[in-house]
Amino acid sequence: MIHMKKSIIIIFRCISSMVLYTGCNSLLDVDPVSSITSANYWKTEGDVAGYLTGTYESYRDAINTTYYMEDRGDAFEPGLEAGLSTPWTQNLTESGAPNWDKMYKVIHSCNLLLKYGEGISFSEPANKSRIMAETRFLRASAYFFLIRIWGKAPLITAPTENDHVPMPARAPLNDVMAQILADIDAAMTLFPEEGYKNKGRASKPATFALKADVLLWKAKVLKGGNADLEAALDAADKASAGLALEETFWKIYATDNRKGKEIIFAIHFNKDEKVGSDNSVRSHYSSQLKPRDLFVQNATNKNSIAFSRKYARSSYAPSVKLEDLYLKNPDDKRLNESIIKALAPDGTVMGRFDNKMRGTNYASDDRYYDSDIIVYRLAEMILFKAEALAALNRVSEAVAELNKVRARAGIAAYPGAQDKITVEKEILDERFRELYLELKRWPDLFRFHAGGSINVYQEVPNLAGKQTPLYFPIPRPQIDLNPNLEQTDGY
Secondary structure (H helix, E strand, O other): OOOOOOOOOOOHHEOOOEOOOOOOOOOOOOOOOOHHHHHHHOOOHHHHHHHHHHHHHHHHHOOOOOOOOOOOOOOEEEEOOOOOEEEEEOOOOHHHHOHHHHHHHHHHHHHHHHHHHHHHHOOOOHHHHHHHHHHHHHHHHHHHHHHHHHEEOOOOOOOOOOOOOOOOOOHHHHHHHHHHHHHHHHHHHHOOOOOOOOOOOOOOHHHHHHHHHHHHHHHHHOOOHHHHHHHHHHHHHHHHOOOOOOHHHHHOOOOHHHOOOOOEEEEEOOOEEEEEEOOEEEOOOHHHHHHHHHHOOOOOHHHHOOOOOOOOOOOOEOOOOHHHHHHHHOOOOOOHHEEEEEEEEOOOOOEEEOOOOEEEOOOOOOOOOOOEEEEEEEEHHHHEEEEEEEEHOOOHHHHHHHHHHHHHHOOOOOOOOHHHHHHHHHHHHHHHHHHOOOOHHHHHHHHHHOOOOHHHHOOHHHHOOOOOOOOOOOOOOHHHHHOOOOOEEEO
């Protein structure tokens, strides 16, 4: 591990024409970006547009994992192959702590775009405005990931371009939150259209969705109050404009799902993409819950299972807790669309696997997990509204929103008690059923715990009896090299 100023320095040695980062193997052991190199690159609008494309690739690389947003929750049990992470076991320590370099790569790229892109003329001013807006969105989203994972984080809003930059300390949570909201508000003013240019890129509706997410976190985790809840309601409403729920649940996860009528923002995969010096295939994170073919060869329903010869590794299986939650409503259509069991000829279960993000089976090759990564969609906005309304003690209105999602799932209207805490728990359960494996579960548990609806140490089996902090630690070598960094509280 190297100190922070090298962790966030990345890019220009990996540029060739406008295809960025291709062939860049190590993103840490590089020198600071020099002003000479910068001056040689930032010349045309094509340079700016191409650099943004590379930044999206870095963003996808950073979020294409269950490690941070799923593993610490209760959605997974051990699968058929080894590979359980330290977050899943809840055995996080500073000696084996994860690094935040991928998120700071995104932030550094955004800082460069904002500094150098602003001074370049575009033939269509709207295109420049959109790029600056998307850049603000990506930086806000990256910082939002950081504060949900690590809590306090270094706040860096200018690119690191020489060796004389002071090594940063971790900024207070409220300072980072203020920067996130400032970037969101700036993006809102910059987008030249109200709707979508491309759902595979950030947009004004996606920025409203991010704002709703951020404000719910601010209200509950940072104790922001009712004004944030009201603003989250408004943002979720605006993010939902012009969208409709898919009538059929599985269509949400079709390979090219960013074109779906429910999608707000989804990151695209392409089967033929390669990554790394070994030319290995880049695959969707859900491949960790799919079986290799050898594990299901004798299954009577083999042809219904999204197995792969090369690209799957069933490190995890969907949890029994999740399945039981679906079974609370026997007519819930999402159960079979989310979980599939491999059945032996004698009827016994050989394995349990994800059935949502099935990818594409290429007859001449293999199944490749190329479903888009869904960042935000309409059903989540509806559940954001339900959550904010319940937190405001507008319980009957919250239940009305909750029932919209239940109706698409084919289950009856919520029949339970109408008190605030009970309804909040039901909203959390509904988010689990609806958004399983969409990188939402751990932040949901954290947020509802902070809001007083649940005790996360009683919800997650591997947290029972522990006092493990809910934020992640940072690596001890990082602190040794940057004395301005302090370890996360509790480690």
